[in-house]
Amino acid sequence: MTEVNKLVQVAGIIDAAEADLCIGEGADWLGFALRLPSGKDDIPEQDAAAIIKGLEAPHAGVLISYLTDAEEVSRFCDELGVVAVQLHGDVETEQLRLLKELRPELFVLKSLVVKEDNADELLKLVDDTHPFVDMYITDTFDPKTGAKGATGLTHDWNVSAELVRRSPKPLMMAGGLNPENVYDAIRTVKPAAVDAHTGLEGPDGRKDRAKVAKFVAEARRAFDEIG
Numbered sequence: 001m002t003e004v005n006k007l008v009q010v011a012g013i014i015d016a017a018e019a020d021l022c023i024g025e026g027a028d029w030l031g032f033a034l035r036l037p038s039g040k041d042d043i044p045e046q047d048a049a050a051i052i053k054g055l056e057a058p059h060a061g062v063l064i065s066y067l068t069d070a071e072e073v074s075r076f077c078d079e080l081g082v083v084a085v086q087l088h089g090d091v092e093t094e095q096l097r098l099l100k101e102l103r104p105e106l107f108v109l110k111s112l113v114v115k116e117d118n119a120d121e122l123l124k125l126v127d128d129t130h131p132f133v134d135m136y137i138t139d140t141f142d143p144k145t146g147a148k149g150a151t152g153l154t155h156d157w158n159v160s161a162e163l164v165r166r167s168p169k170p171l172m173m174a175g176g177l178n179p180e181n182v183y184d185a186i187r188t189v190k191p192a193a194v195d196a197h198t199g200l201e202g203p204d205g206r207k208d209r210a211k212v213a214k215f216v217a218e219a220r221r222a223f224d225e226i227g
């Protein structure tokens with residue numbers, strides 16, 4: 001697995017062509033959002049599994065999920081062949097503990113959904129869960145829709161920076177990142193990794209090659225500068 005530092009992830013992969021495009025332009029990890037509460041996944045599970053199984057290290061597939069039950073998460077990760085899972089639901093700490101016990105080798109990312117004034121709540125979540133989490137991922141709450149992922153919205157980067165300073169585990173920064181803001185985001189927040197979904201899409205809803213290429217290049221430039 002890629003060293004989980006200076007890592008660039010692209011989320012919301014919808015088919016093999018898009019996966020090839022992202023890997024070709026230098027992304028490290030690919031995120032697949034599956035079993036979404038809406039019931040409208042962008043890619044069939046068997047297609048995601050086939051892409052994930054074809055990825056060669058250091059590239060890896062990541063399950064993006066709202067599942068909250070450790071055994072269900074573990075089974076689904078097995079079916080897909082992922083080495084990492086990103087948990088966006090309200091997972092109880094006990095389920096995170098159980099997941100680590102069941103699957104110590106599985107790389108677990110837990111989302112921290114930044115709202116207007118929930119920084120203290122997120123810091124407490126980090127305090128409670130960090131022994132069972134490998135990396136945190138920020139995301140942005142959209143108060144208009146109640147959405148907690150892939151909103152395309154940025155949040156207060158001061159909160160992200162505070163989370164990076166206070167968390168004993170590394171942090172992947174996400175939420176409204178795009179080729180134009182990722183350089184400043186990394187220099188301001190100093191995360192270990194970055195991730196983007198909607199900011200890399202063209203008007204057709206597919207990943208835009210030029211946007212992915214610039215996102216990766218700008219992220220690498222900023223990571224090199226922060227050392």
Ligand SMILES: O=C(O)c1ccccc1N[C@@H]1O[C@H](COP(=O)(O)O)[C@@H](O)[C@H]1O
Pocket residue numbers: 011012031033036064086088139140148149150151152153174175176177195196197198199
């Ligand atoms: O990618 C998705 O479809 C998704 C669905 C449900 C929860 C999270 C999801 N993706 C994560 O959201 C962040 C931020 O997205 P955006 O860049 O603001 O559009 C993205 O990095 C994914 O990890």
